[in-house]
Amino acid sequence: MKKTGPHSINNEACTGCGECIRVCPDKVIALVEKKAVFSGESCLDCGHCAAVCPVQAIHFKTLSCKMHFQTFAEKREWLPFGGSDITNLVQLMRSRRSCRNYMDKTVSREILCDLVKIGTTAPSGTNSQGWTFTILENRRQVVVFGGFVASFFKALNRKAANPFLRIMAGIFLKDNLGRYYRSYYKTIETGLHEWDSKGKDLLFHGATAAILVGGTPKASCPAEDALLATQNILLAAHAMGLGSCLIGFAVEAMKHDPSIKKRLSISGDESIYAVIALGYPAEKYQFVTGRKVIQPRMVTL
Numbered sequence: 001m002k003k004t005g006p007h008s009i010n011n012e013a014c015t016g017c018g019e020c021i022r023v024c025p026d027k028v029i030a031l032v033e034k035k036a037v038f039s040g041e042s043c044l045d046c047g048h049c050a051a052v053c054p055v056q057a058i059h060f061k062t063l064s065c066k067m068h069f070q071t072f073a074e075k076r077e078w079l080p081f082g083g084s085d086i087t088n089l090v091q092l093m094r095s096r097r098s099c100r101n102y103m104d105k106t107v108s109r110e111i112l113c114d115l116v117k118i119g120t121t122a123p124s125g126t127n128s129q130g131w132t133f134t135i136l137e138n139r140r141q142v143v144v145f146g147g148f149v150a151s152f153f154k155a156l157n158r159k160a161a162n163p164f165l166r167i168m169a170g171i172f173l174k175d176n177l178g179r180y181y182r183s184y185y186k187t188i189e190t191g192l193h194e195w196d197s198k199g200k201d202l203l204f205h206g207a208t209a210a211i212l213v214g215g216t217p218k219a220s221c222p223a224e225d226a227l228l229a230t231q232n233i234l235l236a237a238h239a240m241g242l243g244s245c246l247i248g249f250a251v252e253a254m255k256h257d258p259s260i261k262k263r264l265s266i267s268g269d270e271s272i273y274a275v276i277a278l279g280y281p282a283e284k285y286q287f288v289t290g291r292k293v294i295q296p297r298m299v300t301l
């Protein structure tokens, strides 16, 4: 991706305070005769310089500060360090739970598009923003996608049920098939049977929408970028009244069966790192849950 740098620094407005130089990660701004000047070197396009400038002298043609959310009001003022409510933030984080019961109610396209925009507020390696988002906006699309995933696992279960293939895979393929058989075969078999015989959706849990978060190879850290955007979406979904659940089985199927991406018009060089099921929740909790006690390692150097 070509990095361009600020498109204009208003020489008259610039007071020469040097704040833009202090926050610039690429050091591509210098003070020349007490005015900020862009060196023309390739920059990250992060916009820190424009955001810090007290007189708004710096402008990027390519960066829009306004995100144009359609379903809620935007506040553009930067929250100072320590300026947000940590109690509320942690309560939101702990209240987000994987939702496995949904109402039969469609999520609007506007909400889904806002969730994607919220995803893009995450950090990305070298600010590449090379993530991709694919939206399935109704239950029918989710069911069709679920069918693609189910076909993949049906074929895999057929292979895994064959003891001869498991032995051969154990010898030649690091026992991947054997491990799959021991860990997932039964669960998948039950899921497929429940779907085929009762129409019970143990894959997407009846979700009425999904967002697939991916990345392109030109991003420096595509998986990390996609997963950071994903967590933003999960938290925002909760705040917007939606339930969500990551569907790792769908990610796994797409990893091994390129025809699924093709059928969703996703290009072959793109990888999908998260599939987020979404919908209006048909469940409610009384309390947040705990987590296993973790003992961080304290380093003594």
Ligand SMILES: Cc1cc2nc3c(=O)[nH]c(=O)nc-3n(C[C@H](O)[C@H](O)[C@H](O)COP(=O)(O)O)c2cc1C
Pocket: 096, 097, 098, 099, 100, 203, 245, 246, 247, 248, 249, 250
């Ligand atoms: C990478 C990943 C894949 C997951 N895949 C599935 C899945 O396929 N189906 C499902 O019901 N839950 C899935 N989950 C949800 C986890 O089971 C869930 O996050 C975990 O049990 C903790 O519960 P919580 O999300 O409610 O805090 C997945 C979670 C992660 C992080």
